[in-house]
Amino acid sequence: MDISVEMVKELRARTGAGVLDCRKALEETQGDMDAAVGLLRERGLAAAAKRADREARDGRIECYVHPGNRIATMVELNCETDFVARTESFIHLAHELAMQIAAMKPLYVSKEDVPESVLEEERAKYRQEFGKDKPPHVVERIVEGKLAKFYEEVCLLEQFSIRDGERRVKDLVADVAAQVGENVVVRRFVRYELGA
Amino acid sequence: MDISVEMVKELRARTGAGVLDCRKALEETQGDMDAAVGLLRERGLAAAAKRADREARDGRIECYVHPGNRIATMVELNCETDFVARTESFIHLAHELAMQIAAMKPLYVSKEDVPESVLEEERAKYRQEFGKDKPPHVVERIVEGKLAKFYEEVCLLEQFSIRDGERRVKDLVADVAAQVGENVVVRRFVRYELGA
Numbered sequence: 001m002d003i004s005v006e007m008v009k010e011l012r013a014r015t016g017a018g019v020l021d022c023r024k025a026l027e028e029t030q031g032d033m034d035a036a037v038g039l040l041r042e043r044g045l046a047a048a049a050k051r052a053d054r055e056a057r058d059g060r061i062e063c064y065v066h067p068g069n070r071i072a073t074m075v076e077l078n079c080e081t082d083f084v085a086r087t088e089s090f091i092h093l094a095h096e097l098a099m100q101i102a103a104m105k106p107l108y109v110s111k112e113d114v115p116e117s118v119l120e121e122e123r124a125k126y127r128q129e130f131g132k133d134k135p136p137h138v139v140e141r142i143v144e145g146k147l148a149k150f151y152e153e154v155c156l157l158e159q160f161s162i163r164d165g166e167r168r169v170k171d172l173v174a175d176v177a178a179q180v181g182e183n184v185v186v187r188r189f190v191r192y193e194l195g196a
Numbered sequence: 197m198d199i200s201v202e203m204v205k206e207l208r209a210r211t212g213a214g215v216l217d218c219r220k221a222l223e224e225t226q227g228d229m230d231a232a233v234g235l236l237r238e239r240g241l242a243a244a245a246k247r248a249d250r251e252a253r254d255g256r257i258e259c260y261v262h263p264g265n266r267i268a269t270m271v272e273l274n275c276e277t278d279f280v281a282r283t284e285s286f287i288h289l290a291h292e293l294a295m296q297i298a299a300m301k302p303l304y305v306s307k308e309d310v311p312e313s314v315l316e317e318e319r320a321k322y323r324q325e326f327g328k329d330k331p332p333h334v335v336e337r338i339v340e341g342k343l344a345k346f347y348e349e350v351c352l353l354e355q356f357s358i359r360d361g362e363r364r365v366k367d368l369v370a371d372v373a374a375q376v377g378e379n380v381v382v383r384r385f386v387r388y389e390l391g392a
Binding site: 013057058059060061062063065070071072074076078085094156190192193194195 | 245253254255256258259261265266267268270272274281290305384388389391392
């Protein structure tokens with residue numbers, strides 16, 4: 001299949017990957033743009049994983065105030081250099097996170113931040129609800145499924161994006177990390193709601 | 197002394213008190229504007245104290261992002277009605293608080309919010325520093341003085357205003373409470389500094 005310059009350009013715009021990587025990905029997927037994005041993302045993620053021990057100490061603090069000033073959020077998004085902190089895609093991500101938090105009320109950044117005591121409470125709740133007349137191994141499978149749903153609800157990174165309901169917040173973060181070539185880490189956030 | 201309409205007007209603008217109260221205050225202080233403000237404030241504060249059992253559940257959440265997005269603050273300021281929440285002086289106060297927090301890094305809203313363990317640590321520190329060769333009652337007086345300084349440093353309401361270094365933040369809050377005739381309460385705040 002013939003890969004046009006326009007296709008390579010489009011893929012670059014969508015992923016931030018290099019020209020050669022884009023051409024290669026498109027050849028491998030026979031011109032399927034979405035598949036090529038997926039392929040580069042996988043490789044981008046692999047690159048991000050290698051970066052994971054580099055420290056992300058720079059970044060940006062972003063606020064979102066909902067019209068009427070009754071809900072507001074603040075989020076700290078880290079990267080490694082102030083150069084990246086000033087890029088459009090990084091700033092855009094920070095803004096998107098602040099809006100996501102306002103709308104979807106997460107309680108924790110990631111799964112790892114949910115205290116064990118909270119998880120135990122959730123598990124006990126599900127066991128009581130579903131454990132009456134089912135064999136234990138079935139119950140445990142249900143419990144794990146429910147817990148995954150719980151994570152999706154309360155963990156920012158596990159939530160589905162309010163802009164793109166097909167993708168999770170962690171995927172948006174990984175996209176930007178791949179694009180800018182640095183670790184990108186959501187460090188903390190806070191959400192105030194009047195009287196809540 | 198003759199109290200002019202202009203003087204009454206000015207005092208009203210500065211305090212938000214009624215015409216008669218302003219005239220009376222100016223007569224009592226023989227036209228001394230600052231003394232009259234003080235007088236009305238005292239009375240305004242008395243009124244605010246009577247209001248203290250009415251619930252402040254409305255209000256406004258305000259953010260301040262310092263240029264460069266490396267420091268940001270968020271504060272919830274409560275009043276009793278959404279009408280007051282929309283007044284200029286209330287909005288102005290919320291904004292001023294957010295900037296104060298950015299600049300002066302308070303850790304607590306009020307004295308009452310400082311944990312006893314922190315106070316004990318501070319006291320122990322001062323006693324060790326000043327208690328070597330002084331009689332206990334002198335040491336304790338020094339300790340209380342140091343503690344007052346500590347409150348001024350770490351409690352938002354006890355800090356001196358960055359706009360008016362002669363007045364404390366709690367005085368600015370009391371001014372607005374007197375002016376709008378409702379309870380005005382700083383409920384909570386948060387300050388993020390990049391990497392801090």
